[in-house]
Amino acid sequence: MPVKTSHHRYYYVDEAGDPYIFNRRGEVIFGKEGCSNYFILGLLEIRDQGKIERQLNELRANLLQDSYFSSVPSMQPQARKTYYVFHAKDDLPEIRREVFRLLFEDLTNFRFYAVIKNKTSVLNYIRNRNATDPQYRYTPNELYDFLVRRLFKERLHQADSYSILVSKRSKKDRTTAFVNAVRAAQQRFLEQHGIIGSEAIQITSTDSTHCGGLQSTDYFLWALQRFYEKGEERFIRYLWDAVRLVQDIDDTSNKPYGEYYTKRQPLNWI
Numbered sequence: 001m002p003v004k005t006s007h008h009r010y011y012y013v014d015e016a017g018d019p020y021i022f023n024r025r026g027e028v029i030f031g032k033e034g035c036s037n038y039f040i041l042g043l044l045e046i047r048d049q050g051k052i053e054r055q056l057n058e059l060r061a062n063l064l065q066d067s068y069f070s071s072v073p074s075m076q077p078q079a080r081k082t083y084y085v086f087h088a089k090d091d092l093p094e095i096r097r098e099v100f101r102l103l104f105e106d107l108t109n110f111r112f113y114a115v116i117k118n119k120t121s122v123l124n125y126i127r128n129r130n131a132t133d134p135q136y137r138y139t140p141n142e143l144y145d146f147l148v149r150r151l152f153k154e155r156l157h158q159a160d161s162y163s164i165l166v167s168k169r170s171k172k173d174r175t176t177a178f179v180n181a182v183r184a185a186q187q188r189f190l191e192q193h194g195i196i197g198s199e200a201i202q203i204t205s206t207d208s209t210h211c212g213g214l215q216s217t218d219y220f221l222w223a224l225q226r227f228y229e230k231g232e233e234r235f236i237r238y239l240w241d242a243v244r245l246v247q248d249i250d251d252t253s254n255k256p257y258g259e260y261y262t263k264r265q266p267l268n269w270i
């Protein structure tokens with residue numbers, strides 16, 4: 001078990017893809033336009049939060065002053081996109097390149113962790129569950145909370161205290177549910193190892209507009225999602241030195257518990 005250190009850690013949590021399996025009519029929708037095949041939850045540990053905040057703000061200011069982007073819709077204040085916040089899905093390729101370059105130049109400031117769920121496996125679970133329990137009804141929050149527990153299982157015992165900033169998912173506040181899932185993950189780990197936890201954990205749900213840490217997390221997740229959804233390796237390969245663990249828990253072709261990818265054991269590049 002890793003040795004505990006005396007310091008404070010900052011974690012930023014976001015998602016890629018979505019946890020939806022069915023539409024309102026009960027039809028399977030994943031894999032179709034606008035609905036992902038995978039749901040990914042990611043955690044980015046940042047050592048110097050102030051540094052990345054300053055760097056992203058400076059980069060945005062410089063790009064907004066560049067006449068090359070003066071007529072780009074996403075760079076206008078009314079669009080509420082790149083003008084205010086970097087978001088890989090919405091940013092122009094030229095903008096995206098600059099953000100990736102900034103992250104790459106200081107990869108030692110980051111440690112990235114992610115858990116991946118294949119929706120085909122989720123659908124199989126739902127059908128098997130319904131076969132024995134007809135009253136069971138899947139909810140997207142169920143999948144999200146499950147991945148929270150998996151993601152944090154071994155992330156809350158190495159420091160004295162933690163600040164966890166999680167990206168808001170919807171208008172409905174689910175901070176309490178997130179806290180419960182994190183605490184459940186921590187308790188399970190403590191019980192398995194027979195130790196007593198005393199770590200202080202502060203959890204805040206916030207918008208990425210004013211949080212460079214969440215904007216950075218979004219870019220790491222987008223890069224990983226592009227590999228899984230599109231087979232594009234170049235983005236996540238570019239950031240891979242900052243990756244500590246990617247858990248593909250549904251790829252059981254070699255191991256029953258899935259595949260664990262690390263800095264030394266990277267994804268199977270296409």
